[in-house]
Amino acid sequence: MDMGLCGKTALITGSTKGIGKAIAIELAKEGVNVLINGRNWNEVEQTVKEIKTQFPSTSPLPAAADIADTQQREALFENHPEIDILVNNVGTYEMMQYEYLTDEVWEKYFRTNVLAANGLCKNYLPRMLKNGFGRIVFIASEEAMMPSGLMPHYAMTKSMLLSLSKSLSKMTKGIEVTVNTIMPGPTLSENVHQIITGMFPNEGLSFSEKEMKFMESSLPQSELQRFIKPIEIGRLTTFICSPYASAFKGSPIRMDGGMVPTIF
Template identity: 55%
Template sequence: MDLHLTNKLALITGSTKGIGKAIAIEMAREGTNVIINGRRQTDVERVVNEIKSMFPDTNPQGAAIDIADEESRDKLFKQFPAVDILVNNMGIFEPMEYWDIDDATWERFFRVNVLAGNALAKFYMPKMLTQDFGRVIFIASEEAIMPSGEMPQYSMTKTMNLSLAKSLSKLTVATHVTVNTIMPGSTLTEGVQKMLEDMYGGTDIPEAAWEADFMKNHRSRSQIQRLIRPEEVGRFTAFVASPDASSFSGEALRVDGGLVPTIF
């Protein structure tokens, strides 16, 4: 299926691994010229080279920049003054007890998970509106609408993503620019793999059974009873980023495996 993304320029933040990397790969598969972002130059170059090898007709580029830092963002804006697609994927998460979360931690999660993406949207959206095409996508989580209580500082920021995207969508009325949020459920990223190792590494449960046990005992409401794979989120994001996804904006789109038990 041709999503008409050939030669579009897409910035995917936090794209050296996990969901972000999967999004970049799936968009490059559709002919998109992707900008790989991460804090380490070596990681960025590795993924750029990998994508160029996989999809030689595209022109992947790197942006080894900490987008949570205002000074570094200015460098990004000079290097890439305009993009067709912005995927605000970069974020941090960590299970924490509410009582242990100090104000500095609340502020750090807000700065990284909300303010960084907002700054990018504020910079790139006016140019999208001028050219009358653009996509802004926030990658949130089912935690945005169904907080588990395992990491309240993270859930708060993901709910903010939904509100911010809805507000920004109001600025695009009667244009071909859309702003949406995608909410993946529990996904088998490198971080989640490490979490499973920490949870089960010292138990008698064999590694092959870790995923099933985790879903049964910690994500029992999931209808698919497995962890979502990053490429599944990547394929869906590529569609939402495409010109074909022109009939919705301001939406909170769920890719959670049926984990959220409500219709709305």
């Protein structure tokens, strides 16, 4: 299906691996010129080459920067002043007990998961409003609605993104610009794949069997009973970025595999 995005330009933060890379690939499939972002220049360049090889009709570009750093963010704006789509995917997470969370940890998570995304929006949203078209998508988590208690600092920042998305959406009234948040559930990132692969080493299980065993023991509330694939999130994000999704405004969009037990 043609999503009507050919020729658009998209910045996807944290797009050298995992969910971000999957989003970049799915957008590139639709003819979008993707800006690949990450802190490691070599990883950014490699991802650009991969996407260019797969989709030679598009023009992926490197956008290496630590977006949590104000100066690097400003340099990014100078190099790429105009975009049509912004996917705020970058986020840091780690399981930590509440009593061990120092002010420095809280500040780090707020700066990386919230202020960096807000800084990008503050620069690009006014330009989108002026141009009459734009898409901003925040990648949050089911933790935003259903904090597990294992990552209170992370859950707090993801809840903030829901509020920020709704506030910014108010600015798009009557304009073909949308701001939305996607909330994935547990996702099969590269790190998760390695962790699951290393589990149950003496039982001769296939990866899918290990995955199911882990789900049954650790995530029994999941109705999907497998990890969400990054490509699935990439496809949903691509749709939300398309003209076909114009009616989604300020929406919290759940893709949690049934993790959240409530209707709302």
